[in-house]
Amino acid sequence: MGSVSEKGIHTDFKDNMTYGEYLRLDKVLSSQERLSGHHDEMLFIVIHQVKELWMKLILHELNAAIAAIEKDELPEAFKMLARVSRVQEQIIQAWDVLSTLTPAEYTEFRESLGRASGFQSYQNRLIEFALGYKQPHILKIYEKDQDLARELKSAFEAPGIYDVAIHALRQAGFPINLDLLTRDFSITYQGDPTVAAAWLEVYRDVDRYWDLYQLAEKLVDIEDSHQQWRFRHMKTVERIIGSKTGTGGSSGVKYLRSVLDHQFFPELWDVRTKL
Ligand code: HEM
Numbered sequence: 001m002g003s004v005s006e007k008g009i010h011t012d013f014k015d016n017m018t019y020g021e022y023l024r025l026d027k028v029l030s031s032q033e034r035l036s037g038h039h040d041e042m043l044f045i046v047i048h049q050v051k052e053l054w055m056k057l058i059l060h061e062l063n064a065a066i067a068a069i070e071k072d073e074l075p076e077a078f079k080m081l082a083r084v085s086r087v088q089e090q091i092i093q094a095w096d097v098l099s100t101l102t103p104a105e106y107t108e109f110r111e112s113l114g115r116a117s118g119f120q121s122y123q124n125r126l127i128e129f130a131l132g133y134k135q136p137h138i139l140k141i142y143e144k145d146q147d148l149a150r151e152l153k154s155a156f157e158a159p160g161i162y163d164v165a166i167h168a169l170r171q172a173g174f175p176i177n178l179d180l181l182t183r184d185f186s187i188t189y190q191g192d193p194t195v196a197a198a199w200l201e202v203y204r205d206v207d208r209y210w211d212l213y214q215l216a217e218k219l220v221d222i223e224d225s226h227q228q229w230r231f232r233h234m235k236t237v238e239r240i241i242g243s244k245t246g247t248g249g250s251s252g253v254k255y256l257r258s259v260l261d262h263q264f265f266p267e268l269w270d271v272r273t274k275l
């Protein structure tokens with residue numbers, strides 16, 4: 001068995017550890033229980049589990065990128081944000097796999113899902129919080145689970161990636177409204193003329209502000225892909241359940257279409273009109 005090394009690194013591993021032990025495949029591969037017993041429910045479970053795993057990586061990278069930007073270590077953050085973008089490509093592509101599920105096939109096991117819904121995916125909420133989208137009613141969904149509620153509340157109150165990007169603008173000398181740096185981060189950012197003016201300057205003088213320009217374009221990549229994922233979700237839902245109401249109690253596709261229009265980084269989209 002391993003121990004703690006001189007550098008304090010935990011080396012608690014079994015000498016003859018196997019591939020399956022390392023990856024905890026006993027847990028991972030015994031977690032696909034088809035409640036209906038229907039053949040196509042396997043696809044449904046695997047798609048969701050893979051998505052949750054990719055979201056775990058996205059959160060790991062996004063949170064580290066937020067910390068790096070806060071410390072003004074922009075190149076480190078670019079590496080992480082580029083990885084987030086590649087993962088987003090994977091999860092967008094995954095809709096093509098789920099689209100092989102026909103309405104008739106889904107109907108066969110939909111009832112066994114009860115009132116469970118992707119609406120309850122807390123990792124999805126943590127990603128939206130990291131991107132700065134904070135809707136207070138979302139926290140109520142998780143009130144019953146205290147540990148989870150605590151984790152979500154802390155992410156809800158923490159600065160999102162755009163908040164630290166605004167901090168980086170200030171660090172670079174732009175005259176950013178100081179209230180933005182100490183604001184209540186549990187409120188979704190509403191836009192500010194000093195931030196708009198700073199990004200415009202960055203985009204007009206790319207050579208001078210190369211790192212900030214890179215940061216801005218990485219953020220646009222991420223928002224663009226996040227919205228593509230949500231759009232594909234809405235269209236896939238439409239082709240599988242039409243306009244049926246959702247198991248989570250919403251109006252279904254109508255609800256999903258209505259939540260598509262939120263912009264995470266408003267000035268980065270507005271700046272395009274001014275260039
Ligand atoms: C047959 C496939 C699917 C159907 C029919 C479906 C349907 C729905 C519906 C109707 C909603 C609205 C809430 C409700 O009333 O239930 C919803 C929300 C949601 N679904 Fe799905 N979904 C499917 C697949 C997926 C997959 C693969 C994921 C990935 C994990 C996912 C993640 C989500 C998320 C995150 C929400 C919350 C959206 C928001 O509030 O902005 N769904 N889904």
Ligand SMILES: N[C@@H](CC(=O)c1ccccc1NC=O)C(=O)O
Pocket residue numbers: 048110113116117118119241245246247248
């Ligand atoms: N809301 C879906 C059900 C659903 O899709 C779902 C159910 C359980 C676990 C994950 C799900 N995926 C996304 O919403 C429906 O209304 O059919």
